[in-house]
Amino acid sequence: MIVARTGNEAMAEAMRQINPDVVAAYPITPATEVVQLFAKFVSDGKVDTEFVPAESEHSAISACCGASAAGARVMTSTASQGLALMHEILYIAAGLRLPIVICLVNRSLSSPINIHCDHSDSLGSRDSGWIQIFSENTQEAYDSTIQAVKIAESALLPAMVTTDGFILSHGMERIELLNDQDVPKFLGERKVKYSLLDVDNPITLGPLDLQDYFFEHKRSEIDAMNNVLPIIEKVQKEFGDRFGRFYPVVDEYKLDDAEVAILVMGSTGGTAKVAVERLREKGKKVGLIRARIYRPFPKSHMLNALKKVDVVGIMDRSDTLSTLGGHLYNDCRSILYDSDKRPLLKNFIYGLGGRDITIEEIESIYENLFALKKAGKVDKDIVYFGVREE
Amino acid sequence: MATLKELSHQEEKFVGGHRACPGCGATIIARQVLLAAQQPVVVGCATGCLEVATTIFPYSAWNVPFIHNAFENVAATMSGVETAYRALKKKGKINKDIRFIAFGGDGGTYDIGLQSLSGMIERRHRVLYVCYNNEAYMNTGIQRSSATPRGAHTTTSPAGTVIPGKIQLRKNLTEIIIAHEPAYAAQATIGYWNDLITKVRKALDADGPSFLNIYSPCRLGWAYAPEMTVKVTKIAVETCIWPLYEYQDGKYRITVKPKEKKPITEFLKLQGRFGHLFKWRDDLPIKEFQAEVDRIWERLLKRSQAD
Numbered sequence: 269m270i271v272a273r274t275g276n277e278a279m280a281e282a283m284r285q286i287n288p289d290v291v292a293a294y295p296i297t298p299a300t301e302v303v304q305l306f307a308k309f310v311s312d313g314k315v316d317t318e319f320v321p322a323e324s325e326h327s328a329i330s331a332c333c334g335a336s337a338a339g340a341r342v343m344t345s346t347a348s349q350g351l352a353l354m355h356e357i358l359y360i361a362a363g364l365r366l367p368i369v370i371c372l373v374n375r376s377l378s379s380p381i382n383i384h385c386d387h388s389d390s391l392g393s394r395d396s397g398w399i400q401i402f403s404e405n406t407q408e409a410y411d412s413t414i415q416a417v418k419i420a421e422s423a424l425l426p427a428m429v430t431t432d433g434f435i436l437s438h439g440m441e442r443i444e445l446l447n448d449q450d451v452p453k454f455l456g457e458r459k460v461k462y463s464l465l466d467v468d469n470p471i472t473l474g475p476l477d478l479q480d481y482f483f484e485h486k487r488s489e490i491d492a493m494n495n496v497l498p499i500i501e502k503v504q505k506e507f508g509d510r511f512g513r514f515y516p517v518v519d520e521y522k523l524d525d526a527e528v529a530i531l532v533m534g535s536t537g538g539t540a541k542v543a544v545e546r547l548r549e550k551g552k553k554v555g556l557i558r559a560r561i562y563r564p565f566p567k568s569h570m571l572n573a574l575k576k577v578d579v580v581g582i583m584d585r586s587d588t589l590s591t592l593g594g595h596l597y598n599d600c601r602s603i604l605y606d607s608d609k610r611p612l613l614k615n616f617i618y619g620l621g622g623r624d625i626t627i628e629e630i631e632s633i634y635e636n637l638f639a640l641k642k643a644g645k646v647d648k649d650i651v652y653f654g655v656r657e658e
Numbered sequence: 659m660a661t662l663k664e665l666s667h668q669e670e671k672f673v674g675g676h677r678a679c680p681g682c683g684a685t686i687i688a689r690q691v692l693l694a695a696q697q698p699v700v701v702g703c704a705t706g707c708l709e710v711a712t713t714i715f716p717y718s719a720w721n722v723p724f725i726h727n728a729f730e731n732v733a734a735t736m737s738g739v740e741t742a743y744r745a746l747k748k749k750g751k752i753n754k755d756i757r758f759i760a761f762g763g764d765g766g767t768y769d770i771g772l773q774s775l776s777g778m779i780e781r782r783h784r785v786l787y788v789c790y791n792n793e794a795y796m797n798t799g800i801q802r803s804s805a806t807p808r809g810a811h812t813t814t815s816p817a818g819t820v821i822p823g824k825i826q827l828r829k830n831l832t833e834i835i836i837a838h839e840p841a842y843a844a845q846a847t848i849g850y851w852n853d854l855i856t857k858v859r860k861a862l863d864a865d866g867p868s869f870l871n872i873y874s875p876c877r878l879g880w881a882y883a884p885e886m887t888v889k890v891t892k893i894a895v896e897t898c899i900w901p902l903y904e905y906q907d908g909k910y911r912i913t914v915k916p917k918e919k920k921p922i923t924e925f926l927k928l929q930g931r932f933g934h935l936f937k938w939r940d941d942l943p944i945k946e947f948q949a950e951v952d953r954i955w956e957r958l959l960k961r962s963q964a965d
Contacts, residue, residue: 323773334725465756467754473725509943585798
């Protein structure tokens, strides 16, 4: 069914069709709508879900942990400060191997307080053991939300699917919804090996784990994350085979014959594709790389993509405040260390606090990359694009 | 009323071999509470002595399903477990009648976990929340909490030459919980085991959230000999330091009324944490504490006689 939906509406629709056993959530701009639309589905009897309107995001994710440990299929939604408040429990959810799914609307972290998009919230949680899937558009957000449930439950790791705050969350797009009955069929029921509700086979979950076992348990969690990419690819393929929409781990756009490329995450991918089209019309060999999966980091896919071009402009909608630039930039520099071919890299930190990025601006970045290619070296490794420096 | 004979025949749901201190009140509470439960239970525990001493991997003292999440969120975690139970029961995936019990110390309940507990009760999750109240952060080495009484020495309210221990009075958490109108709330302690067990059963039978504030001596933090644990709780009740009462259906009831109300010094003198008060330059800290105990007891008497 073709419909017009905002990102928040699309994610709420996905949740309705997933029909989780439990949703525990707390409203926060710009993710509030996901929670309130879902609450209405509950009130209207359109889902069987038990809804926990928690008194904070910390309690929301804590309740999600309890419910998931009890064998339920569990989802929530949040943004920005809400995710930051969950931070402590994100690690616990992953460590306890609870396949919770968060519909995350990316919004900058305070301070200064701001309600608009950048990626500092989810990237601030990058080391928490959660799978992170970024969306270019509303269709992808919807599809990824459904896929994420299956990925998380297969990997026994929690997952967050993100949309860019306001840009996608509140922007209306044409999307194709799956049939209501197809979503539960695709997902199947959650299968649990251990449940808190199995009172005849009691388990102790979350025990104190000291020097003699902690490391092995952490290692097995790391191992689980190491094994996630094949699961993602399998689920993406199953989804594509069944519904006709195929997704890559790393999205390559007009990359094969490109000389220079930019690397982005989120909705800027869509804007950049238009810039690529325009420049291609002028005969410029430009390409685009989009990281759809950020955690686990798709090392080999990303290396293959980066190596196809001579210069890559890495666009980060976040900064690590470490003097080292943005997250993607650091990840890519790291994986290129052992590479036989290393393109020139330049980091463009952009769009913090929701500052808009236009097609023309992205075109200007490509122009800059061509200049670097000509010079054979990078003038300045990290630049803050679109900021008033004085 | 439970009998010792009946209880002694019951299968232990919380077993020995754990690493709590000798004379620990918290583990006696865990055992008594679980012995009282007549239905299968799922337990959640906040970070704290009880969790740390009973679940050191690969050992567990819990013969019931158990989850520890973090310090401040056992009420929220158990809200989730209880909600999953309702969701899965509705779908026919669970057919057992199960009860849910959350344990937290006073740190995890009075202070860092108060919001989470308030939310759990307001949302009416059918969970029994048990606060094992030892009146300080004992797990981290005896720091003050909002449950620590006036004058008590802790490492963050030390008895010094200028300040005689904790300056402030205790927070009355039981009354804060009662203001939430739970299905059942009570204060209990281990020295009155039958009173405690009766209260656990009432709480688990109540159709809604329930709360037990159980006085839990800590021989290390309170500084007394380990064999005195039960005696300390009896004197706490006889001095009205820890009144035993319950609240249900809008009514207060004192469940154990001391024959003769003893002065709080009878309680204080048993414990090293109050030792400095007897050498202090004046009796102001003891007087203030006594006045507060009297005021709360009088109010409780009035409330229990109302209607």
